[in-house]
Amino acid sequence: MSTDALLTKLRADLGKDAVLTDADVTGSYSRDMMPLAPSGRPLAVVLPSDVEGVQAVVRACAEAGVPIVPRGAGSGLSGAANAIDGCVVLVMTKLNQIVEVDAGNRLAVVQPGVVNLEFRDAVEKHGLFYPPDPSSYDWCTIGGNLSTNAGGLCCVKYGVTTDSVLGLEVVLADGSILRTGRRTVKGVAGYDLARLFVGSEGTLGVITQATVALRPLPQAPGTLVAGFDTTEAAGTAVARTVREGLVPSLMEIMDASSIKAAETYLNTDLGAGSDCQALLLCQSDSGGEAARRELAALEQICQDSGATMTYATDDLAEGRMLMQARRVVLTALEQYGVWLTDDVSVPRTRIAELIAGCQRISDDVGLRIAVVGHAGDGNMHPTIVYQPDNEDEFTRARKAFDAILDVGLSLGGTVTGEHGVGKIKKEWLEREIGPVGLRVHRQIKQALDPGNLFNPGSMFSMT
Template identity: 75%
Template sequence: MTDTGSGLLATLRAELGPEAVLTDTDVTAAYARDRMPLAPSGTPLAVVLPSDVAGVQAVVRACADAGVPVVPRGAGSGLCGGANALDGCVVLVTTKLDRILEIDPANRLAVVEPGVVNLHLREAVAKHGLFYPPDPASYDWCSIGGNLATNAGGLCCVKYGVTTDSVLGLEVVLADGSLLKTGRRTVKGVAGYDLTKLFVGSEGTLGVITQATLALRPLPQAPGTLVAAFTGTADAGAAVSRIVGEGLVPSLMEIMDAATVRAVERHLGTDLGVGTGPGALLLCQSDAGGEAARHELAAIGQVCTDAGAALVHATADLAEGNLLMEARRAVHPAIESMGAHMTDDVCVPRTRIADLIDGCGRIGAEVGLQVVVNGHAGDGNMHPTVIYDAAAEGEFERARQAFDAICELGLALGGTVTGEHGVGKFKQDWLERELGPVGLRVHRQVKRALDPHGVFNPGSMFSLE
């Protein structure tokens, strides 16, 4: 270890206490990467777990003085390598900043620290008849800080938007250790640049979020659920387009191709009873309540029938609806059970969903690997996943070829290379292609203005060169 490293560790232990500075490599390895196993990662000098804002500031100042990079990290549920360690860095974990500081029912807002688990916040505000909408698939263990850093989406985006749509203000530790406060507590406010939205989705490259003021909504009523099975993806895509075009706004609209449905059935050991064959399954919910929900689902069901659905079933029974939702939430572990995989995250116009699914099928055939597709039909954010054998010669390379081809297809269809997972350390080249030279130049200028010495998460999203 260098003198710089030894001196930095001594400073960190003095500031945080020795128990909050982890250096055992068997321990730090657990913090070195997120859930994207293919993104590069390194061995950190240390993992630190401050328990308050002053501790975060002390870590940032000490690392800046020592010229050592800081990689902010939440619960580690990310899927783009954005929180992966660099060799010799300090991984700053925010999970101990886990307090819900305030719930204000009259103004429908909550003030929280970044380590609060998404589900815990939802449960806490529900006691006040309120609802925090962002709903990532990992909502039962992902942290609000990570959701903010990646601008996470989830299943309810079609009606309620992504994380940034629920953020009123932030507190952020900057590269010099100072504390920036952005935003407001009011419904409206246009004073100055919108720095709040700048930090949401910045993937830890501009600062460390230490507090968030979040907008809440009235708690929705228990949802009704509809499932529609299609023998062709074109029919499913046509149904999605018509649902949107007719102004119907379900609280959830998800799509799974037949391979995904079969994987979920195997994983759960159950028969969903939808028999999608070679086509797709559409899952919708309405939380409008009572007669309004029944009317909305009936209208959606009629659209699906008109589009050629082989089966349409709606239910107001909460237990039955929860069973179908359990199947949707089981998609990721079901796919994991199929073997090594690369999960993509492209978002296309909702009218091009069928084109994306069919295109992924062609890409899989071209490289000789299976590509399964599921995603959020309500906003066009799809998750094609390439399945491959990591031990078979050449399959990783072919899987990466398919992954890149899917990104290219997404852009060709008028979409984006990431809808909610982020860029991280896995899609830098694709971000550069999507942004173009001027867009990338502006990103670099913003980064240099806020982090001139490259303290925060260098190499993530884009390089400074």
Template identity: 85%
Template sequence: MSNDALLQRLRDQLGSSAVLTDTDVTGSYARDMMPLAPVGKPLAVVLPADTAGVQAVVRACAEANVPIVPRGAGSGLSGAANAIDGCVVLVLTKLDEIVEVDAGNRLAVVQPGVVNLDFRSAVEKHGLFYPPDPSSYDWCTIGGNLSTNAGGLCCVKYGVTTDSVLGLEVVLADGSVLNTGRRTVKGVAGYDLTKLFIGSEGTLGVITQATVALRPLPQAPATFVAGFSSTEAAGEAVARAVREGLVPSLLEIMDAASIKASETYLNTDLGAGSDCQALLLGQSDSGGEVARRELAALEQICTDCGADLAYATDDLEEGKMLLQARRVVLTALETYGIWLTDDVCVPRTRIAELIRGCERISEKVGLKIAVVGHAGDGNMHPTIVYSPDSEDEFARARQAFDEILEVGLSLGGTVTGEHGVGKIKREWLAREIGPVGVRVHRQIKQALDPENLFNPGSMFSMTD
């Protein structure tokens, strides 16, 4: 089938308005938020409205031997949704229905185009809670969260996306529909195919529906903040909290560069002092006396570890203000230039070593690197700032990006905690999982997508 014949077939089956070929339009769908990742020119962008439409696209592209790159809102940070030359970009944002909310069984059925925040708001009306909360939760979609196994600030207590998913509906490479998982709390029948597709970055199939577990709506959070003149002291406080079994709903860390950026951007003083090298922000959503005990224990640990500031509040507005300082870091860094954010996860006892490593890399390459992250699970986001007009600074930013990954691996960590591998960390994935791991990945890909048409080149190559 020729490209022209493929496009005409897609128009006939989906409608002309669902098939976009104008290069000015398709270019806006060609990449995500990662500037390092390569990007190609798609043949077309298609926007099916239902599972049958997705099946039609997959079958037509299979007959024409044209690759498919699934895409959500484009909020990703790994290039996993980036087009390759001649592909069809399959945009799933029109599959945006919350099919069901079953309050009695605390579950919901949702399509991939639903925005994370919209979904969270909808289930809250039933007194329920969907935990995964990526930083882009106000515009990222559930499908993208599923495909990258996204995390967020609440991971320390509630886990990442896969921990909330019971089952999936997936369109396979031959156009058939696979239903995985179940609606029950327990179930061990067969291989866990649900977890196989979560985090697969669209390389094995196209997710068109998910059944997710919900939790009771938590209590209004109480918040604490602790400032340290030593990064190592902050790291020790995190390690002690872990050893003593404290599980707050949120535990974040900010280094000196990120603190200064946020304070300047918000025109506020977080009260940590000019010598503050690290700030811990925590919340407990356990409610009442339990929350007060949790935060009191965290305060005591921070004080014992040498915190210059340790303060807790159950005032919601004050808590929002403190947490806002963490949420605006990336936006705040834009006042200095373009940012490039990394994503490494290290053992929680080695967070301070990673931050120190980033400081050394910053001095070496001559660029600002600000570190924020989820201290409760060790997932750090060193963010490199460079001038958009300087090719030299961009090259040094790329160098820093890779050197940070090297430090993360040397500390016993992983090259991605929640953003995914995409098209920028393929060689790093190979280093982390080794040749046997790569071989098994390829064998699974070959079994489910024998023609290598689903997002080829993302995560790993099918050839050496």
């Protein structure tokens, strides 16, 4: 089938308004938020509104031998949704229905185009809670979260996206529909195929529906902030928290550069003092006296570890104000230039070493690097700031990006905790998992996508 014939068929199957070919329009769908990742010119952007439309696109592209790149809202930070030349970008945002909320069984069935925050708000009306909360939760979609196995600030207690997935509906390479998982709490019949597709970045199939587990709505959280004059002291507090078995609902860390950026942006003083090198922000959603006991225990750990300032509050508005400082860091860094955020996870006992390594890299490349992250699970986001119109600074930013990944691996970590591999970390995936791991990845890909049409070139190459 020629490309003209493919476009004619797609318009016949989906309607002409669902098939976009204008270069200015398709260009806006060609990449995500990662400036380093390569992108190409798509043949077309298609926006099906139902599962049958997705199947039609997959079958038509298979017949024509044209690659498909699935895409959600484009909030990703790895280039996983970036177009390649001549592909069809399959945009899933019109499949945006919350099919079911089953409060009795604490689960929901949701389509991939639903925005994360809208889903969380919807289930909250039933007294329920969907934990995954990426920083872009007000515009990222459930499908994108599933494809990258997204995390967020609450991972320390509630886990990442896959920990909430019970089952999936997936369109396979031949257009057939695979249904994985179940609606029961327990079940071990067959391979856990749902977990195979979660985090696969659209390379194995197109997720069209998910059944997810929900939790009872937590109590309003209490909040603790603690300032340290060394990152080592903050790292000690994190390690002791883990060792003593405390599981706060949130435990975030900010380095000195992040603190200063947030304070300037918000025109506020977090009370940590001018010599503060690291700030821990913790929350407990256990409720009432249990939350107060947990925060008191966390505060004592921080003080014993050398905190120069601690402050705890159960006032919800005050807690939100403190957490705002963490959530605005990326926006705050735009005061100094554009940012390039990395995503590495290290053992929680080695967070301070990673932050120190980032400072050495910052000194080496001559660029600001601010580190924030999910201290409770060791997932750090070093963020490099550079001037967009300065080619030399961009080159140095890329050097810093790779150097941070190298440090993360040297500390026993992983090159991505929640953003995914995409098109920017392929060589790093190979380095991390080794030749046998890469061979198994390719074998799985070959079994499910023999034509290599689903997001080719993302995560790893087939040769």
